Amino acid sequence: MKKQNEKIFTLFALIMLVILVYLAEKHLDAYKLRILNLGAIYVTLGISLNLIYGFTGQFSLGHAGFMAIGAYVTTLLVLPSYYKEMIYILEPLAWPFTVIHAPFIIALFLSGLFAAFAALIIGLPVLRLKGDYLGIATLGFAEIIRIIANNLPNITNGALGIKGIPEFTNLWWSVGVAVVTIYIIKGLIDSSYGRALMAIRENEIAAEVIGINLTYHKVMSFTISAFFAGVAGGLFACLLTTIDPKAFMFVMTFNILIVVVMGGLGSITGTVLAAFLFNFFLEYLRPIEAGFQIGPVTMPAIPGLRMVTFSVLLLIIILYKQKGLLGGFEFSWEGFFHFFNKLSTNKKSSEGSTK
Amino acid sequence: MELLNIDNITMKFGGLTAVNNFKLKIIPGELIGLIGPNGAGKTTVFNMITGIYTPTMNKIYFQDRDITGMKPDKIAKAGIARTFQNMRLMDNLTVIDNVMIGFHLHLQSNLTSAIFKFPNYVREEESIYHKSMELLEKVELEHCKLEKAGSLPYGQQRKLEIVRALATGPKLLLLDEPAAGMNPQETKELMGFIQKIQDDFDLTIFLIEHDMKVVMGICRRILVMDYGVTIAEGNPAEIQGNPEVIKAYLGVDVDYA
Numbered sequence: 001m002k003k004q005n006e007k008i009f010t011l012f013a014l015i016m017l018v019i020l021v022y023l024a025e026k027h028l029d030a031y032k033l034r035i036l037n038l039g040a041i042y043v044t045l046g047i048s049l050n051l052i053y054g055f056t057g058q059f060s061l062g063h064a065g066f067m068a069i070g071a072y073v074t075t076l077l078v079l080p081s082y083y084k085e086m087i088y089i090l091e092p093l094a095w096p097f098t099v100i101h102a103p104f105i106i107a108l109f110l111s112g113l114f115a116a117f118a119a120l121i122i123g124l125p126v127l128r129l130k131g132d133y134l135g136i137a138t139l140g141f142a143e144i145i146r147i148i149a150n151n152l153p154n155i156t157n158g159a160l161g162i163k164g165i166p167e168f169t170n171l172w173w174s175v176g177v178a179v180v181t182i183y184i185i186k187g188l189i190d191s192s193y194g195r196a197l198m199a200i201r202e203n204e205i206a207a208e209v210i211g212i213n214l215t216y217h218k219v220m221s222f223t224i225s226a227f228f229a230g231v232a233g234g235l236f237a238c239l240l241t242t243i244d245p246k247a248f249m250f251v252m253t254f255n256i257l258i259v260v261v262m263g264g265l266g267s268i269t270g271t272v273l274a275a276f277l278f279n280f281f282l283e284y285l286r287p288i289e290a291g292f293q294i295g296p297v298t299m300p301a302i303p304g305l306r307m308v309t310f311s312v313l314l315l316i317i318i319l320y321k322q323k324g325l326l327g328g329f330e331f332s333w334e335g336f337f338h339f340f341n342k343l344s345t346n347k348k349s350s351e352g353s354t355k
Numbered sequence: 356m357e358l359l360n361i362d363n364i365t366m367k368f369g370g371l372t373a374v375n376n377f378k379l380k381i382i383p384g385e386l387i388g389l390i391g392p393n394g395a396g397k398t399t400v401f402n403m404i405t406g407i408y409t410p411t412m413n414k415i416y417f418q419d420r421d422i423t424g425m426k427p428d429k430i431a432k433a434g435i436a437r438t439f440q441n442m443r444l445m446d447n448l449t450v451i452d453n454v455m456i457g458f459h460l461h462l463q464s465n466l467t468s469a470i471f472k473f474p475n476y477v478r479e480e481e482s483i484y485h486k487s488m489e490l491l492e493k494v495e496l497e498h499c500k501l502e503k504a505g506s507l508p509y510g511q512q513r514k515l516e517i518v519r520a521l522a523t524g525p526k527l528l529l530l531d532e533p534a535a536g537m538n539p540q541e542t543k544e545l546m547g548f549i550q551k552i553q554d555d556f557d558l559t560i561f562l563i564e565h566d567m568k569v570v571m572g573i574c575r576r577i578l579v580m581d582y583g584v585t586i587a588e589g590n591p592a593e594i595q596g597n598p599e600v601i602k603a604y605l606g607v608d609v610d611y612a
Contacts, residue, residue: 184470191469192455192462192480199445199456206443209405210523211431211460220466 006333014179021171033171034239035283040174041235042275044181046259047268048228051185053257054265055194056221057201058127059135061253062119065142066226068149068248069118070111070233072156075165075243076100077107087162090153097155104168108177108234115230116223118145123222127215130204139250149245161244169239177235178272181228186268188224197221198266262317264324269331274324285309358383358527358559359417359435364410366399366583373399374410375583381527386553386560388574390567390594392603395580397563398440401529404561405437406430417527432460436525438516440532440563446505450496453504453515454487457522490518493555494548510541514548521556528552530562534569542566546573571595579603 024036045063052060076097084093092098102110126137149156156162188194196217199207208214237243259278263270288309291301299305317325359381366374374396381387389397402408404415406427414423422430445453464476491497494514499507504515513533520528533549534542546569553560564570570577571591579587579594581603587594594600 187470187472188466191472191476192459192464192483193466193469195448195452195456196459198448198452199459202445202447203443205407205427206439206445207456208427209407209431209437209443210457210519211428212456213426213428 009333017175017179021175025171035279036171036276037169037174037239039276039279040171040178041169041232041239042256042259042279043178043272044174044228044232044235045256046263046271046275047178047181047185048225048232049256050260050263050266050268050271051188051197052221052225054260054267054271055189055201056197056218058218058222059131060138060222060225061135061250061257062122062138062142062226063229063256064248064250064252065138065145066115066119066229067233067236067252068142068145068245069115070108070230071237071243071248072149073111073114073230074104074107074234075162075237076155077102077110078104078166078168078238079162079164080166083164087164088154088157090158090160092154093157094154104173104238108231111234112227112231115233116227119223119226120219123219124215127218127222139253142248142250142253146245146248149248156245159245161242161247163242165237165241165243167238167241169235174235174239177231181231182268182272185224185228189268193217193220258314260324262314262324264327264329267324267326267329269329270324270326273326277325281310281313282306356383356419357381358385359404359415359561360419361400361404361415363413364400364403364415364423365412366396366403366408367411373583374403374580377580377583377585379578381559381561383526383559384557385576386549386574387562388570388577389561389563389580390565390570390577391580396583397580398531399583400580401437401531401563404430404529405435428460431523431525434524434526435529436520436523436527437529438513438520438531438533440535442512442516444504444512444516444519447503449501450504450507450515451484451487451491451500453519454490454522455483457519458483458486460523487522490522493552494518509536513537513545517548517552521552525558527559527561530560530564532563532565534564534566542569545569549573 024033028036045067049060049063052058077100081098081101084098122138122141126134126141129137150159152158189197196207196212199212200214200217204214240247255278259274260271262278263272263274285306288299289301289303289306292299321327357380359379361377361379363376363378364374365372365376377396377400379387389400391397399408403410406422406425406429409424414421416422417430417433417435420433422433425433445456448456462479464473464479467473468476488497488500491500494517496511496515496518504512507515513536517530517533530549534545537545549560549562550573552558562570562574575590577589577591577594578585579597579600586599586603587597589597
């Protein structure tokens with residue numbers, strides 16, 4: 001397939017996506033829109049985690065921390081100043097946060113930059129660690145961010161959190177950011193730099209011996225990953241309209257990790273699919289918590305049964321598909337048309353045989 | 356001027372001296388062999404030259420520049436490439452990607468132009484691709500360029516690892532047991548191949564090998580190590596007749612009487 005054709009198809013798919021988002025925004029109710037928004041934000045989060053874990057092979061559990069940084073930066077920048085005076089009850093908001101203000105798009109961008117900066121500082125010493133040790137160190141970092149947020153009442157309003165954040169996030173923003181994330185991270189993965197990242201994942205010593213600077217590439221991957229996690233954090237805050245440190249507990253990171261592992265490490269397509277499946281499942285499994293009846297057996301209402309069911313589903317996926325739903329598979333137009341060609345030829349041949 | 360000058364380096368791991376006072380000067384264009392029984396410290400010498408270990412004592416000079424303690428990627432950039440005794444390929448990447456990674460240290464394009472595929476990046480990537488294909492053709496692996504490196508037969512993986520090392524454009528190539536696990540026919544081909552790449556790429560080669568046919572066949576100068584110490588040095592004939600070497604390999608007669 002020609003490059004030119006692929007570009008046309010991609011453009012066409014993007015136009016379709018714009019129409020879909022338009023229709024969804026117009027016709028779906030707030031509940032369904034919330035799920036779709038969360039799905040799109042999880043796409044951004046999942047792909048950014050996949051970059052550092054799936055493609056670079058560095059087990060990072062710091063995503064909730066980067067999200068928290070992004071969420072607070074966005075919040076402090078978009079809250080109107082009269083409102084800031086009102087909600088900081090414990091201690092008044094410190095200068096300069098009282099006066100700074102920025103449009104949503106700039107707030108998101110700055111959220112990313114702050115998260116990336118944090119990643120740069122933490123990454124330089126921590127990325128020397130390998131495997132589980134790196135996971136624990138980055139998990140520790142995320143907890144530190146959360147505890148700092150808890151104990152800085154003059155900036156974050158402490159454990160009370162911040163309520164009444166303007167609800168800027170809609171599908172245009174969440175899907176738009178997801179598309180930009182996919183474009184940039186896919187661009188990175190498909191480049192010579194992406195190849196170097198995967199070389200580090202495959203064999204660190206060999207990668208270093210053939211001239212790949214480990215520190216530079218790991219920190220680069222970690223920083224880019226954190227940037228998008230920060231942006232997603234900003235989107236998240238302006239979707240829920242309320243944030244507090246508890247929202248960024250390690251459970252948040254594990255949710256993202258579930259999306260990445262379920263979709264397949266190193267598969268962007270898989271992450272997109274899993275991000276939406278994850279959020280759909282979490283919501284549509286809600287009815288089972290209300291109690292139900294299968295034949296003679298009556299299930300009482302048990303809060304939390306949804307998570308148990310979800311865990312079982314996850315276990316099944318991991319047992320039967322160790323590499324995730326789409327492990328290693330990546331969407332391409334070539335593959336797409338090849339699949340349909342094969343389908344139609346199969347159909348023709350089966351029609352031919354029945355005659 | 357010597358290409359590599361190893362000045363009496365010593366490597367200690369805790370109380371164990373793995374390599375003791377190892378010295379070697381390599382002149383450009385040489386093909387030197389390093390032999391010795393298992394555990395003699397041969398691979399440790401390679402690890403010190405390529406920066407994986409830093410010698411406990413004394414220094415290594417490459418083209419008169421002190422490279423002791425430099426990071427492996429900087430040493431690769433200076434012009435030293437190597438293969439590993441137990442191959443280290445990027446198993447889940449394609450054959451062609453494995454070779455193209457070798458060119459990474461010569462990459463000019465920056466990250467932004469790589470992500471957004473600016474014309475200068477696309478041109479560079481195409482040129483790297485063609486150079487990689489040329490290298491693959493030399494070892495007749497061009498037909499399986501899209502296969503995963505880990506799925507290749509053993510002998511071809513060994514060749515691929517050498518090709519990947521060549522892609523970094525080295526002046527000095529270190530081969531750690533290139534003939535390990537090869538049958539006599541493959542070994543014979545490999546000997547020809549090593550001599551061919553030495554001529555084609557104007558290389559200096561330093562190799563570790565257990566297969567005496569290989570070492571005696573292509574190396575003009577041979578070093579023998581035992582228990583971390585260099586016990587002999589010379590041309591193949593001298594080495595074969597050296598009583599110290601025979602002792603290290605076969606042991607000595609003990610008079611039980």
